[in-house]
Amino acid sequence: MPENSICDEQVYHEIYVSNAEKLRNFLYYKCGDADQAEDLMHDTFIRLWNKCAEVVFETVVGFLYKVANNLFLDQARSKQVSLKFEKSLLPQTDSTDPFFHLRTEEFREQIEGAISGLPDGQREAFLMNRIDKMTFKEIAQQLEISETAVEKRISKALLNLKEKIAELKQRKI
Numbered sequence: 001m002p003e004n005s006i007c008d009e010q011v012y013h014e015i016y017v018s019n020a021e022k023l024r025n026f027l028y029y030k031c032g033d034a035d036q037a038e039d040l041m042h043d044t045f046i047r048l049w050n051k052c053a054e055v056v057f058e059t060v061v062g063f064l065y066k067v068a069n070n071l072f073l074d075q076a077r078s079k080q081v082s083l084k085f086e087k088s089l090l091p092q093t094d095s096t097d098p099f100f101h102l103r104t105e106e107f108r109e110q111i112e113g114a115i116s117g118l119p120d121g122q123r124e125a126f127l128m129n130r131i132d133k134m135t136f137k138e139i140a141q142q143l144e145i146s147e148t149a150v151e152k153r154i155s156k157a158l159l160n161l162k163e164k165i166a167e168l169k170q171r172k173i
Helices: 009-031 034-050 057-089 099-116 120-130 136-143 147-172
Strands: none
Touching: 009 034, 009 057, 009 120, 034 057, 099 120, 099 147, 120 136, 120 147, 136 147
């Protein structure tokens, strides 16, 4: 085996250690669900191990993100209908919670809904910047777009969120 063979357990482990958290965050930004992101990240590394002999060491990071994105898209397509059904089954209220907790939880859900309702590109760039504290340059490299495009996506995301928050405040009046 070559020196940097991904099939070597030590090399594979180093790839995992250096990329797992960033890949999980990338997936979280796409799906908005930490458990789903964790599962997809592990599935991605399983795919890497199964194809370790075919993947060139120098392209392993690109392979990981490509596989992760494809797994996310496959899962999103298959869950589209079931998510709507699951949401209809959720209980509407929990009478044991105090009113304040209910309003706080409702507002949190509305904010999360506003963020998840952003177009994919805006949501990804916004969360990478705000949660992962990535610079515009780092985001541009990760998403393979220009820094100007990153700036525009984040700016549009902020405007969209500002509008959603204003709508929420308007409804409360």
